[in-house]
Amino acid sequence: MARRAPFLRAPVLLVANAFGTWLSQALANLIKARGYRVHFVLTGRELLDQAPVVRPDVIVLDADLPDLDSVAVCRTLRQNRAAWNMPIIMITATPATNQQRVAALEAGAWDYLSVLLNPEELTLKVDAMARLKLEMDQALEESAVDPASGLYTMRGLERRARELASDAVRRHAPLACVALGIGVDPKGAGDGAAPLPAATAYAGQVLQASRRTCDCVGSLGQGEFAVLAPATAPEGAKQMAQRLSRVIETAGPRPAYEAVADVHQTPVAPESFLEHAGTALHQARAAGIGERIRAYRA
Numbered sequence: 001m002a003r004r005a006p007f008l009r010a011p012v013l014l015v016a017n018a019f020g021t022w023l024s025q026a027l028a029n030l031i032k033a034r035g036y037r038v039h040f041v042l043t044g045r046e047l048l049d050q051a052p053v054v055r056p057d058v059i060v061l062d063a064d065l066p067d068l069d070s071v072a073v074c075r076t077l078r079q080n081r082a083a084w085n086m087p088i089i090m091i092t093a094t095p096a097t098n099q100q101r102v103a104a105l106e107a108g109a110w111d112y113l114s115v116l117l118n119p120e121e122l123t124l125k126v127d128a129m130a131r132l133k134l135e136m137d138q139a140l141e142e143s144a145v146d147p148a149s150g151l152y153t154m155r156g157l158e159r160r161a162r163e164l165a166s167d168a169v170r171r172h173a174p175l176a177c178v179a180l181g182i183g184v185d186p187k188g189a190g191d192g193a194a195p196l197p198a199a200t201a202y203a204g205q206v207l208q209a210s211r212r213t214c215d216c217v218g219s220l221g222q223g224e225f226a227v228l229a230p231a232t233a234p235e236g237a238k239q240m241a242q243r244l245s246r247v248i249e250t251a252g253p254r255p256a257y258e259a260v261a262d263v264h265q266t267p268v269a270p271e272s273f274l275e276h277a278g279t280a281l282h283q284a285r286a287a288g289i290g291e292r293i294r295a296y297r298a
Contacts (some may be wrong), residue, residue, distance in 0.1 A: 044068030152218030
């Protein structure tokens with residue numbers, strides 16, 4: 001196989017079943033030599049459990065899983081677990097029919113392959129998808145807005161914080177940052193409660209719909225959001241935290257905030273502004289059932 005440029009980082013491959021041991025071993029031998037980290041699971045349930053933990057760059061999914069319908073598993077990964085830009089390759093031990101391919105692609109697979117193709121071709125397909133995934137990840141990290149959710153990324157929040165802080169200094173105006181954390185009650189997990197990814201997506205949509213035109217909503221991390229609020233004094237920040245908490249109450253938010261009454265008289269670094277709101281959020285979470293809305297305290 002021709003020598004190719006190194007990856008930006010070691011890609012992670014998650015293989016589900018893959019016809020017992022022989023194909024898994026072939027994949028391991030070919031892929032690991034190219035710098036991959038490879039994980040194996042035997043069932044569809046294991047795949048659904050491990051995907052959010054392993055966070056693979058590519059999934060190779062056996063079309064004939066021993067416990068679940070593979071197309072349904074692929075659809076579930078797309079709906080609840082796997083990001084839109086994570087490649088899923090479904091693979092069959094028999095010649096692939098057009099009906100099978102269409103069903104797999106409609107469920108969110110990037111490709112549906114027959115194992116009758118040679119191992120080198122399979123490896124090159126995995127390789128190409130892994131490179132594309134890593135390049136997209138890098139582009140997203142450098143982007144100001146997440147195209148999937150429409151929320152500002154951390155980089156985008158930092159950029160907007162600098163712009164808003166500069167404007168607030170000129171105007172002698174207040175500026176606030178409200179942080180909200182989404183948690184799922186583990187006691188309710190078996191009673192139809194939404195898993196964290198679904199609750200997080202829901203909360204992001206509600207925050208986008210509930211924000212003022214001038215507010216900037218972004219992601220601080222998994223299940224954590226920040227709302228940069230120009231012209232908002234400390235008391236207004238507290239009221240905003242209460243309002244946003246109410247509108248997404250079913251997702252279980254725990255809000256916190258940092259606010260400055262006059263940024264010109266009380267200078268604050270934009271990066272510190274976001275960091276302070278995030279710190280207050282973690283302090284509020286650590287308080288458990290205590291104070292629900294917390295201002296930043298050094």
